[in-house]
Amino acid sequence: MAGTKAEVSEVKPVPDLVAGTKAEVSEVKPVPDLVAGTKAEVSEVKPEPSNDVQIIRMTADRNGYQPSTLYVQKGIPVKWIIEGKAINSCNNEIVVPTLQIKKKLTKGENMIEFTPKGGDVTFSCWMGMIRGVIKVVDGVNR
Numbered sequence: 001m002a003g004t005k006a007e008v009s010e011v012k013p014v015p016d017l018v019a020g021t022k023a024e025v026s027e028v029k030p031v032p033d034l035v036a037g038t039k040a041e042v043s044e045v046k047p048e049p050s051n052d053v054q055i056i057r058m059t060a061d062r063n064g065y066q067p068s069t070l071y072v073q074k075g076i077p078v079k080w081i082i083e084g085k086a087i088n089s090c091n092n093e094i095v096v097p098t099l100q101i102k103k104k105l106t107k108g109e110n111m112i113e114f115t116p117k118g119g120d121v122t123f124s125c126w127m128g129m130i131r132g133v134i135k136v137v138d139g140v141n142r
């Protein structure tokens with residue numbers, strides 16, 4: 001009956017845990033459920049997804065406008081919230097040529113609303129010293 005090897009397969013070799021040879025084992029992290037309302041502070045760069053509006057946040061402080069590169073999805077209205085953390089003589093007015101906007105910034109939240117039609121939206125302080133760009137992309141789920 002060739003039954004002599006019945007129990008052999010229960011003895012499994014233990015892989016050597018030689019230092020440095022373990023690879024990729026610990027990289028599998030559980031993906032948190034995206035239950036509505038539980039997402040918090042994930043990224044300042046990508047908009048919070050929504051069917052009818054996308055919100056991007058940026059701060060103005062003594063380092064300039066941060067982040068200086070933001071992403072929005074084409075065709076969906078944007079609420080661009082600029083948190084005035086430290087307003088000074090440099091950052092106190094933002095200029096967005098493609099939107100024909102010049103906006104004085106104040107401490108606290110400032111908001112610019114627009115709908116990206118395609119083409120990146122560059123901006124700067126009124127002096128042109130500190131600069132940034134809103135990249136308009138077809139899809140932000142990257």
Ligand SMILES: [Cu+2]
Pocket residue numbers: 089090091125126127128129130
């Ligand atoms: Cu400036």
